[in-house]
Amino acid sequence: MPEALKDTVKDQPTVDAPVVQPVDAKVGKPRSLWSDAWHDLRRNPLFLVSAVLIAVLLTMALFPGLFTSADPRHADLAKHYLQKPNWGSFFGEDWFGYDIQGRSIYARVIYGARASIAVAVVVTVLVTILGTVVGMLAGYFGGWIDTLLSRVTDIFFGVPFILGAMVVLTSFEERHLYVVILALAFLGWTQIARVARGSVITIKQADYVMAAKALGASTTRILLRHILPNAIAPVIVVATIALGGYISAEATLSFLGIGLAEPTVSWGVDISSGQEQLRNAAFVLIIPSVMVSITVLAFIMLGDAVRNALDPKLR
Secondary structure, eight states: OOOHHHHHHHHOOOOOOOOOOOOOOOTTTTOHHHHHHHHHTTOOOOHHHHHHHHHHHHHHHGGGGGGGOOOOOOOOTOOOSOOOOTTTTTTSSTTBBBOTTOOOHHHHHHHHHHHHHHHHHHHHHHHHHHHHHHHHHHHHOOOHHHHHHHHHHHHHHOHHHHHHHHHHTTTOOOHHHHHHHHHHHHHHHHHHHHHHHHHHHHHTTTTHHHHHHHTTTTHHHHIIIIHHHHHHHHHHHHHHHHHHHHHHHHHHHHHHSSSSSSTOHHHHHHHHGGGGTTTTOTTHHHHHHHHHHHHHHHHHHHHHHHHHHHHHGGO
């Protein structure tokens, strides 16, 4: 190499090689759908408000004695509905006044949460299980199985929900809690079945499902290990929103006199008995109606928050 070129090379500044820093595997690790959804839910005011309301309502249903020591069935005719509510007596027996039989409306509101929420929760569990099974079988197998199950779903879907429940319940002489639950579950699974079917039809074309089939995995394993965990998200959203609807349906049927009845303590039963005092003592009807509205609104808000967290298109 010529001396001039050597001198030129020596005069060039030395560039140090970049130092490669070790990368922490935890940093930037992609989250799963559920962890990502929980990350969004914790920062969603809609979810926080609805979760607090639902937690209070569930505590009322499970442990009503924490809120009142009054007996919701104890009647004292000396304390009738013409005695106005004592709004200053917080959590007292006479806080919301008394109904026509002299029973504490506050105590009945607290204890009424148990029957109303129990009906809604059990019905939601039953329709979610039944609808998911029907939708998964129809969506995965297709063919005549899909045709048969879809036509059965359409038949049930064509029956008006409240009208069908009225027809079923009127065939029973005594309408206990489990009778109302079975009547609502018998007619309420169709929407979840449709949602599950559409989700399974999309997921069964995924590469990991095809790979499981190629490796010889059984149908049961594919459905439970690969399809169900990935298809359950929209089902949970629909079930959460529908839960509030079942509370409203139970109250409507009880109001019409074909749902729960005395001596069961229920918001719907109290609304039905309170309609007779609407002009003289509107609070007898309004207070349990407000509780139904708050509960339905809480579950709808929760469903909306869960939907926004689980749907990537809404992020």
